[in-house]
Amino acid sequence: MNEFLSFAIGGLPFACSYALVAVGIVLTFRATGVFNFGFGAMAYGAGVTYVELCSHGVPSWLSLLIVTVVLAPVFGALLDWGLFRRIRTADLTSKVVTSLGLMVFLPSMVQIVIGSTTVYSAPAPFLSTYFTTLFGISISGPVIATLVTTIVVLMVMTLGLRSRRVGLTLRASVQSPRLVELHGVDSGKVLRNAWMVSSSLAALAGCLYAPQFATQNPSAYNVLLTGAVAAAALGAISSFTLAVAGGVLLGVLQGVIPGYLSPNSVWYGALVPSIPFFMLLIMLLTHRGFRSLDRSKDPMSVVEPPTAPPGLARRSEILGFSGRIVNWLAVVGLVIVAIIFVPEVWVGTLTIAASMAIIFLSVTLLTGLAGQLSLAQMVFAGMGAYGTARLSTHHHWSLGMSLIAGTMIASLGGLVASLPALRLRGLPLALLTLCFALLADNLIFPATFVGSGSSSIGVRRPDIFGVDFSGPFSRNYLVMVVAFLAMTTFGVRLLIHGTTGRMLTAAHSSEIAAASSGVPMRRTITIIFMLSAAVAGLGGGLYAIALGSLSTPDFNSALGPVLLVVVITMGAASVRGALIAGVAFVALPQALALAPSRFGGGGQSSAITIVVLSVGAFTYAQHPEGIVTFIQGRLKVAGLRVRNLRGDSR
């Protein structure tokens, strides 16, 4: 028993952090309707700030107070004022996209602000050197301090939320900020307070979490987010009590299970990190509360209508027929010139950019066309990549056959992912795909029959009809990838403008109306998931061949949200958006790395690229068409004005 308790106590700091962030997630979701994927990033920012303050000689308890009582509430108020107040009547998808933008944007922004140096850990805020023994079990001071702080904070919150004035108002605000105003409540103040309190909770969790690690890394805080999401899922993101219970349960399980497993066993490396994902998966598939999460409609939407869903954001063609022909000829010409004249050092970059553009096209299909939010597109790409690599290198299949098989494996992954999508939409589906991505990260890709554990797998280049595709700077291979990209683009355009595209657009307006008009909803969604996964798998296979070797971080689950946010920024509803996103995502860091440091060059190029390419998520509610279509529209309006002016002067 003592052994069990000592293991459980070891998990308590994690349990407290999970519980705090879970309560923050439930609070913001219930008060504002925003499921904040950015809480992990906010906790990371708070943790890093806490560590930085401590490293500059500020006492740890004072650093904690500064971060949680001063900086975090101000940041929460700024988030409300600058971002979330503007989308308070938007649909759930727009809110999810905005919070995903925060999840991607914040860690990169923190890295730019603090510089690229590694941030080491700091002491615990209280009792860092204290030790005591209770019933024969030794307990450290930081564990006691963490537990007491969490209990006090959660008790204060519970008392506040049980009151009719605060609790009822919060629950009413989420359904309709307008209607709550008609009940005499300042809804703006309610939303601002909710953001301030939840930011403080995330900051407290970050400060208590930071001393658990030797160095501060955003990925550790993504694990915190996933644990908290799993904890919040226990009560379908609506019960504070169940969220706390879930957090404690997860933390204790993560302390106890490794205690009884050998560190060398397969289960230790695979099962323990996957506990939150399994818990989340089970809740998403079994809890009925998730199915009705997006069904609460604002009765006052007539006064301030919500924005159109992404599928409806597709506009009529801005260019006429001749304009489109000229446009595409110009693109083809530019690609040919680029292939022939680009310096050798950029050939590899362009090859990878073209493969990434294919992966981005899979987001266009699933999110732009079908309106489904998937955070697992990088996993499908990984399936294609590992399938191609395994079959060609270990089983000596021809590279063409390996690529086809890899694409089919990814497509089967899409089929598996589409099964829950038949019942879930919007936020629950996004959570499920995140779960799928994290499970792939922990269980599928590190498995020896898929990847090679921690080592990398070599991937050979093709040799077709005597044409040499080998070498990292092969122009022949660049031509081959561009040809695949052209074919995929053509296929995706056919889908968008064909019957499937019309059926999916109809389903966007109203699934019930579409089904009653004869649209086979289940079949259409399954097909689009499989096609999207196949496109991602093809892109992944070509990407793997371009890289020459594969290792687990190449298809990290953390890239899934980045992929989605970058495509949405550029425009998820058009193939142009995906093509430009692919090129920008790969070429911009390379270009920035070559630039002088005062123009963003040097070590921060990747972080700057992500910051630049993720800002569109924050304007998604107002401009779901993305930057590319938005600029095209503005250019056309400017052109028409010039034409009118000329006409007037004549």
Place this chain on the structure above:
Amino acid sequence: MNVVSVVNLFAGYGPYQALMDLSFSIEEGESVAIVGSNGAGKSTVARVLSGLVPISSGMATVLGCDVRVTPTHELVRKGLIHLPEGVGLFTNLSISENIELRCRNLPRIERRQRVEEAMEIIGSLSHRRTTLARDLSGGQQRLVAISSAIVARPAVLLCDEPVIGLSPVAIEGVYEVLRQAQSHGVTLLLVESRADRVQGLCSRTIVLERGQLAFDGPSNTAQGFVANRWLKDPPRSN
């Protein structure tokens, strides 16, 4: 004393002007109906008075507050209650929670008394106070909304089409509750599409046509005005 005053009002949604040069006033304790066809601007008048739709030009005051500069929640605190078209209830809250939300600033004992009072007005639903509002029928939801508004003791009650889509029996139930509100001395502004329905409830009727005032007078003559007018020029939606 005027509790509602509208002077040369222009208001609308973006480029669309729903109200044009509208002027009228309502005295304390008066019951007034605003009648008009679809798109006439009836609901917009209610939304303007509660600050939900901004004013393009002109002026509107409610209980002495200029609605151009007073936020909605402040107008409600002054004594205005606007029951919007449709339901006006939080479907994710129970019946008693919806009533308590209106009276949340009162002490606990008084708040409970108000809930009991509302349950008495509703009558048939008194044993279902913990039922979520979404599980009630449309007529029941409107009864709960109006009774919760009455127990909040408003000075001005703005009801936007409270009987739309209801059966004749349910309509009579809603009107009975509105009569109780009148007996409490509440100033009632009722938005309706049919002039014949409001005769027994409102002494005065304002008829709107395409955002403009077409008639302002006793309710018993309003029905004749509407019938004559619509025979000559059938209403069209804007």
